[in-house]
Amino acid sequence: MLYRAQFTQVKLLVCVSIPASKTGGLKTYVHISTPLSWPDARDYCRENYKDLALIESEDENTNAYQAKNSSSTAWIGLYRVPWTWSDNSSSSFTNWRGGEPNGRNEYCVVETPEHLWVDVPCATEFSFICQEEYEYNLWALHS
Ligand SMILES: [Ca+2]
Numbered sequence: 001m002l003y004r005a006q007f008t009q010v011k012l013l014v015c016v017s018i019p020a021s022k023t024g025g026l027k028t029y030v031h032i033s034t035p036l037s038w039p040d041a042r043d044y045c046r047e048n049y050k051d052l053a054l055i056e057s058e059d060e061n062t063n064a065y066q067a068k069n070s071s072s073t074a075w076i077g078l079y080r081v082p083w084t085w086s087d088n089s090s091s092s093f094t095n096w097r098g099g100e101p102n103g104r105n106e107y108c109v110v111e112t113p114e115h116l117w118v119d120v121p122c123a124t125e126f127s128f129i130c131q132e133e134y135e136y137n138l139w140a141l142h143s
Contacts, residue, residue: 027060028132029053031068035125038108041075042086045130052077053129056091064129065115075128078109078117 030049032041038052045052053064053076068074077086083101084090097116101109108122111129120126 027054027063029064029067030130030132031072031074031127032130033072033127035127036075037125038075038079038122038128041126041128042077045077045128049130050133051131052086053131054085054087054089054091055095056093058093061093061095061115065111067129068111068127071113072127073110073112075126076109076111076117077131079122080107083109 032044036044042052053067055061055064055076055078064076078084079086081101082090083094095111095115095117097112097114097118100117101119103119103121105121106119108124109117109119110126112118
């Protein structure tokens with residue numbers, strides 16, 4: 001008998017999403033001008049974006065600062081002692097104003113109009129900077 005192999009063209013589409021934080025990509029920030037406490041601001045960011053702003057480098061710090069208007073004081077995702085980001089990550093990058101952090105009951109951090117970090121009481125209401133969900137999408141097509 002004669003067998004004739006028939007090859008059917010097979011296409012494989014692969015989509016891989018990797019959080020920017022795992023690939024070294026820069027995060028995208030959004031300033032929300034409505035004043036909220038730090039916990040409420042974090043919840044708002046988690047519901048509508050990804051989280052409060054995590055800032056892990058000078059470039060990201062510049063982007064976060066530029067996301068808000070220069071006169072605003074805005075929450076970022078840093079809180080507590082030891083200082084931790086709202087997603088429980090830690091990072092060596094800091095941008096404290098001279099003399100900060102200094103507060104006994106100041107466990108949450110704002111970015112000031114002077115582009116510096118200051119710890120203040122978490123219940124104070126400030127505008128805030130959210131971090132957008134940002135991913136690399138890698139597509140591969142095999143045929
Ligand atoms: Ca302080």
